Amino acid sequence: MTGPGALGRRRMLGLALASPALVVLLGAVPEALPRRKAKFSYTSRELKIRVAVPDLLRTTDKQAMKMLDGGYPTRLVYDMAVYAKGSRTPSAAVHVEVSVQWDPWNQDYIVQTTIGAGSPTVRRYALRADAIKASTTLSVAVAKTSDIPRGEDQIHFVQVIAQRNPIEAKSSGAGGAARGQDRDLEVFSRWVGMFVRTRPKAEKVIEFRTHPFYVPHG
């Protein structure tokens, strides 16, 4: 005799046992990312997002501030993608690059923002905190409104991957031409590369998703 209570307990037990495996499996799924708040607005043409990632570049990060005040540019790269709930394919995506740099001639900070393949826009700030806030707070069009299905039952969220000073991977083209000891060295370096467990993609990487939203019918 199996009652509904027994079935529920079994289901709960099964979920409890499977949850660690689910966490591992869903690690790459956008919906499994931590959630942060963001503001959404829309016009007839585009859907805009306003989101802040203050932990990407903090004034308490001494190394980052040292580099910034030393006049070295700091690159902040944002990749944002709009997902319909339950889907793993983005409806729209945008790539934003922000560069913050101290200008010792004009005694101010330059914040240069490039959205997609567009032209860069430059803003200047006398205070470092203002420059950091401007570079870590984005207000961009993330999708065309026409690309987003409307209605209360059409739930979306935005996945944000923010990187500080990302490391560009280079493709080596000299591997095939090497001979003798150079070729062995090439093979050995690849062999060693197989045992490097952590390959940092950037100085800092923050991944999250926004709270769900929907675009009402017009």
Next chain:
Amino acid sequence: MAERGSSRRGGGRSRRGTAGFRAVERRRELQERPPWWGRLEARITISLVAIGILCVGASSYLVALSVGYYDQVSERQVELQDETLSLAEPYYEELASAQRDAFLARTELLPHELGAIDDAELEAFLDRWIRARANVVEVVVERPGVEAVIVGRPDPATFIDERARVSLDGWIHVPIEWPLSEAGGLVRVTWAVDPTIRTRHRRLGELARGLGAVEVKDAGGEQSMAERDEVRQAVIAALGIASSLVLFVAILAGILIARRTTRKVSDLSSVMRQVASGELSVRAPRLGADELGQLAAAFNIMLDELEHTRRRIAYLQRVGAWQEMARRIAHEIKNPLTPIQLAVQQLREKDPGTDARFSALLRDSVEIVEDEVEALRRMVTSFSQFAKVPEVELEPVDLGRVLGEFERAYAHVDAALEVEALAEPIEVLGDRQLLKQVLVNLAENAALSAREAGVEEPEIHVSAARVGDRPLACVVVEDNGPGITAERRELVFEPYETTRAHGTGLGLAIVKKIVLDHGGEVSVGESEALGGARFEIRLRLA
């Protein structure tokens, strides 16, 4: 004393008994295989594995030391580079500050120059002033109560520095303001700074960020950056796994080589143990041409000689026993023969001849008895000859002389005897008289066998020659008789073994005994030339 002697004898038996027991124990121990750790294969394998582990471990340790050493060197280089970059970093700020100060100083001069210029000539003056300075983009003059005058470089997009190939628009603009006069107003001069400085500083920043990181390639050849510690651990892990693979291959190869090498020793050991336990018929397998192969071959030769000697001794013992028996039989039979013969002769002489039938019966009986006595006498003679084969006295003997004397003395043999002349003088170690007896026995055996087989003209061929490079001579006696079947070739030399109706079976036994006493060999086969038997006698050269 008697007791002591008895005790000694008893002690002697006890010692012999103990020695026999020990021999049995030793044979039993030899038949048992040693435990696995005591076997040669296991020892060699363990040794090879230990050597492999030692070598790979030592190499790995040296490699780890090398990696650590170069890591230290690299760390020192990184520290130096970091220090260098730290020292270079302020120059950018200081350079910008110095340039800004210079721009400020030059901007300060402009109001003084403008003091004597009236409004009508202001624009023309400013234009000249800008043209006279390559890095001025624009000048703005604001006078109190008057509209500001703005004069810019007429051709800002042109290259002001042909080497840099950078237009003025791409330069860093630095606007500097300064009061025009105490009455008010200001001048603002926008200066241009070569952007290469910023580009270089940006590159410096990239280097500073990459300091301490190492480029690594993944399996696809794509490069990425990784921390030095991480790379060092990866190198050690990669070397560890590679060394483990090498060690595994070395162990595998070691086991295979050890097994291949020790299998020969094991085979040889197995054969030796069987020989030690009394089994002399076994032989070591062929083990190649190396030292073990030579050892196996030498061991087989030794076994062959041992077997040959054992058979020779057994044969001589057997013949010796038969000789003793023959001597006793001859003695026992020979003694009553003469009285018997005298008695029957007396009976024949004392026959009165009164009864013709009785006389005929007596005569026949006496003849029968005399025939049998004669037969017995011949047998006794043969037995005596067999029992009294003299001891061999070895000395260098000319084989040609032996053959010649044999031919002359025994030409009466009832057969066509042909003795082949020697191609070269051959001197053997032997007893001339006994060697002649050997030839006589063989010749008589051949002639009688041929006669009994119905051969009308028996032929006997005797020859001798050296045996290749060996220190042996071979005497061959062939005939055209019935020959000897392969099954009987070993038996014909046994005493009292004969197929002839009137043979005693002692002739060939005497032949073999004499030949063996000479240290030689005798064998029988089939004659290809005459179709009968072929006896080969091998004697040692002198």
